[in-house]
Amino acid sequence: MVALTSRGRSRRIAALVLLGAVALLSASACGAGSSILDKDALVIGVKPDQPGLGMKKAEGEFAGFDVDVAAYIARKLGKDARFVAVPSSEREKVLMDGSIDLVVATYSITPERKTKVTFGGPYYVAHQDTLVRARESAVTGVRDLKGRKLCQVTGSNSWRRVKEERKVAVELVEAASYSECMSDLKAGKVDAVSTDDLILAGFATSDLKIVNAPFTDERYGVGIKAGDLDGCEAVNKAITEMYLDGTAKKLLRKWFGKSGLALTFTVPQFEGCG
Known part of the structure; x- marks a missing residue:
């Protein structure tokens, strides 16, 4: 067995201290804030x-x-x-x-x-449903949106369930939020907004109505x-x-x-x- 010099022992102790510190920091990083x-x-x-x-x-x-x-x-x-x-x-x-x-x-x-x-x-x-202007009578379900302008909210999947899953040939009009969609619907820039019925219920007014033809579970x-x-x-x-x-x-x-x-x-x- 080779005896360590004083300098060698100091280096070894320093290395062990450093290794322990790294292990402690790693454990803290893994544990701290890892769960709500x-x-x-x-x-x-x-x-x-x-x-x-x-x-x-x-x-x-x-x-x-x-x-x-x-x-x-x-x-x-x-x-x-x-x-x-x-x-x-x-x-x-x-x-x-x-x-x-x-x-x-x-x-x-x-x-x-x-x-x-x-x-x-x-x-x-x-459940996903559709909101239209109150005077609209030709839209009674999602299939009736064919050829119409549908609001598409960035980050939402609702439009996909109309255009991609059900293959309804709608024209998509982008918006940043559903509140923007409602403004566009009232202004005639889009013909419909299709998303979760709880969202639509909050926006329904005397000017806008829910079709009441749900077609998905959300x-x-x-x-x-x-x-x-x-x-x-x-x-x-x-x-x-x-x-x-x-x-x-x-x-x-x-x-x-x-x-x-x-x-x-x-x-x-x-x-x-x-």
């Missing part, structure tokens, strides 16, 4: 411009069904919540880069999105950073409690009870967090 359960407060992305679901009020606060659901989940997790606006086109990005912890913003669960983020829920199953999920399975399971538990204690029924009636939509008050079938 590790956080004291949650930053939650919601919509700022969807009546009944997520609206930013003049004083800066957010209100709507999605906001109330998100607040309930945060309370059940024992976390404070701060709400921020998130557009449809940014939902995956903000979860992947960690700037937002949860997204509760009419975020339909799809196979493609599940490759990028983890979904809790769904917390509600909506499973609203809670977006979570990919891989946070513990957080996902905790969110699912909170959603279950929300239905069992009557809160879901209360919130649905609060925001959509006068819409005429047939609301569902039973716990949705979860996707599973694995």
Whole structure:
């Protein structure tokens, strides 16, 4: 066995200290903030411009069904919540880069999105329908949109279910949000807006009407950073409690009870967090 010199021992000790520090930092990086359960407060992305679901009020606060659901989940997790606006086109990005912890913003669960983020829920199953001008009588279902101008919101998949899945030959007109779609519909720039019935219900007025011919199921999920399975399971538990204690029924009636939509008050079938 070769005896180490004083200088050699010093180098070896320094190397071991450095190795230990690196290991500690690596462990901290892997563990710190890896789950929403590790956080004291949650930053939650919601919509700022969807009546009944997520609206930013003049004083800066957010209100709507999605906001109330998100607040309930945060309370059940024992976390404070701060709400921020998130557009449809940014939902995956903000979860992947960690700037937002949860997204509760009419975020339909799809196979493609599940490759990028983890979904809790769904917390509600909506149905895609169509909104037209009140005087429109020729559109009674999605097939009647053939040859007409359909609003296409950046980051939303709703238009795909019309043009690609059902092969309806519509002319797409891009918009940044559904509130912009509604302005375009009223102005005659588009002939229809097709998306989830809860979204449409919030925008329906004396000038605009829902066709009431649903043709898909839209499973609203809670977006979570990919891989946070513990957080996902905790969110699912909170959603279950929300239905069992009557809160879901209360919130649905609060925001959509006068819409005429047939609301569902039973716990949705979860996707599973694995």
